[in-house]
Amino acid sequence: MRNNNQSIELEYYKKNNISPVHYNLKNLKKHFEIRSSLYQLLGVPPKLVYGKDVLEVAPGSGHNSIYTATLMPATYHLVEPNPLGCQDIVNIFKKLSLRHTKPKLYKLKLGNFKTKKLYDIVITEGWPGGYLDFDKRMLKKLSSFLKPGGIMLISFFPPIGGMATYLRRLIGNRIISNSDNFKDQTNSLNNAFSSHLINLKSMSRSNEHWIQDSMLNPYICVAHNTPELCLKILNHKLQIYNSVPKFADDWRWYKSLHGKSKNFNENFILEYNKVSHSLIDYRINSSRRSIKKNRELEKFCFNFAIKTKNNERLGIKKYKQNIEPLLKKIIQNIKKDLPKNVLQALIEANNLLKKKKIDIYDVKEMKYFSSLFGREQCYLSFIKN
Numbered sequence: 001m002r003n004n005n006q007s008i009e010l011e012y013y014k015k016n017n018i019s020p021v022h023y024n025l026k027n028l029k030k031h032f033e034i035r036s037s038l039y040q041l042l043g044v045p046p047k048l049v050y051g052k053d054v055l056e057v058a059p060g061s062g063h064n065s066i067y068t069a070t071l072m073p074a075t076y077h078l079v080e081p082n083p084l085g086c087q088d089i090v091n092i093f094k095k096l097s098l099r100h101t102k103p104k105l106y107k108l109k110l111g112n113f114k115t116k117k118l119y120d121i122v123i124t125e126g127w128p129g130g131y132l133d134f135d136k137r138m139l140k141k142l143s144s145f146l147k148p149g150g151i152m153l154i155s156f157f158p159p160i161g162g163m164a165t166y167l168r169r170l171i172g173n174r175i176i177s178n179s180d181n182f183k184d185q186t187n188s189l190n191n192a193f194s195s196h197l198i199n200l201k202s203m204s205r206s207n208e209h210w211i212q213d214s215m216l217n218p219y220i221c222v223a224h225n226t227p228e229l230c231l232k233i234l235n236h237k238l239q240i241y242n243s244v245p246k247f248a249d250d251w252r253w254y255k256s257l258h259g260k261s262k263n264f265n266e267n268f269i270l271e272y273n274k275v276s277h278s279l280i281d282y283r284i285n286s287s288r289r290s291i292k293k294n295r296e297l298e299k300f301c302f303n304f305a306i307k308t309k310n311n312e313r314l315g316i317k318k319y320k321q322n323i324e325p326l327l328k329k330i331i332q333n334i335k336k337d338l339p340k341n342v343l344q345a346l347i348e349a350n351n352l353l354k355k356k357k358i359d360i361y362d363v364k365e366m367k368y369f370s371s372l373f374g375r376e377q378c379y380l381s382f383i384k385n
């Protein structure tokens with residue numbers, strides 16, 4: 001898997017003829033406000049995009065791109081290889097009546113996109129991760145399109161934040177069968193998890209799209225990434241500028257920030273490692289604890305992702321043998337430092353996974369785990385040195 005050169009997610013989308021990344025656009029003002037808040041937190045207020053050259057890779061169905069286009073960049077290039085996503089992009093821009101910059105759509109994989117042009121802002125959300133060699137190359141390629149001083153916005157999927165999803169995949173795979181067709185699998189999982197999703201008050205996607213993108217998508221267990229890994233992949237040629245959520249404080253005196261002592265990346269990683277355990281549950285506000293414990297937790301969750309990938313279809317025996325011991329280590333690691341309901345949720349998931357047969361009813365009725373969702377979609381902005 002590590003040397004696989006395929007776009008796993010893209011193949012999955014194409015095979016099932018889906019682009020499961022639609023947002024609720026009934027209230028466009030609200031959607032635009034959400035996008036504007038995200039950009040602002042990443043250090044990109046609307047005026048900064050005006051008149052700039054912007055490249056967005058993997059825009060999916062273009063639901064986020066319509067906001068960016070209304071900020072009136074000078075050029076707006078989109079690179080998206082999923083045929084259904086491309087069709088959605090063309091349609092959504094046809095319908096957009098607000099003043100905007102018309103994007104140029106390249107119906108290509110990033111690997112096949114070539115240009116001599118450099119951009120002020122490069123954006124990608126939901127792809128690529130940082131674990132597969134192929135994704136590492138793609139992340140590096142993205143950064144190569146930036147002008148010096150340009151800004152790159154990316155999302156990253158931290159493995160600690162992925163825990164709730166890995167566990168839901170393990171549960172979900174015990175409900176569906178390989179012989180069910182894609183639609184039936186989607187319906188069964190919707191039936192099981194809709195009582196969980198209803199607890200996510202700010203959810204802006206349909207259950208169906210969430211299930212197809214997070215539960216059935218084979219890419220999820222290899223999509224993880226961390227800020228530290230990003231910096232390594234990018235060879236420290238970019239500096240971390242901002243993040244969502246805000247991980248880092250910087251109380252150093254600005255007059256001390258020159259030459260080697262600037263250390264923006266090192267300061268960010270230090271701060272991130274103090275709070276990263278909080279990613280396991282989106283309801284938690286950040287609290288601090290030992291860096292050593294958090295590094296250990298990250299390592300466990302990194303392994304949990306891979307073990308989930310390798311065992312999620314293999315049933316209870318392999319769960320008990322290969323996964324439960326790791327889950328116990330994770331529970332042990334966070335036991336003293338996180339709210340009781342997080343532990344109760346993990347223990348409840350473990351107890352369910354140890355049942356010989358899991359019914360949809362059992363999943364629906366989960367008392368603690370039904371409200372546990374991690375911070376999966378986090379963001380980083382970088383400035384090119």
Ligand SMILES: C[S@@+](CC[C@H](N)C(=O)[O-])C[C@H]1O[C@@H](n2cnc3c(N)ncnc32)[C@H](O)[C@@H]1O
Nearest residue numbers: 007010021058059060081082109110125126127
């Ligand atoms: C999870 S979706 C994210 C869509 C959108 N950015 C969003 O946040 O809603 C991932 C996107 O990555 C695209 N993708 C996958 N492999 C790609 C590749 N090799 N080059 C460019 N885009 C790719 C998929 O087609 C899909 O649209």
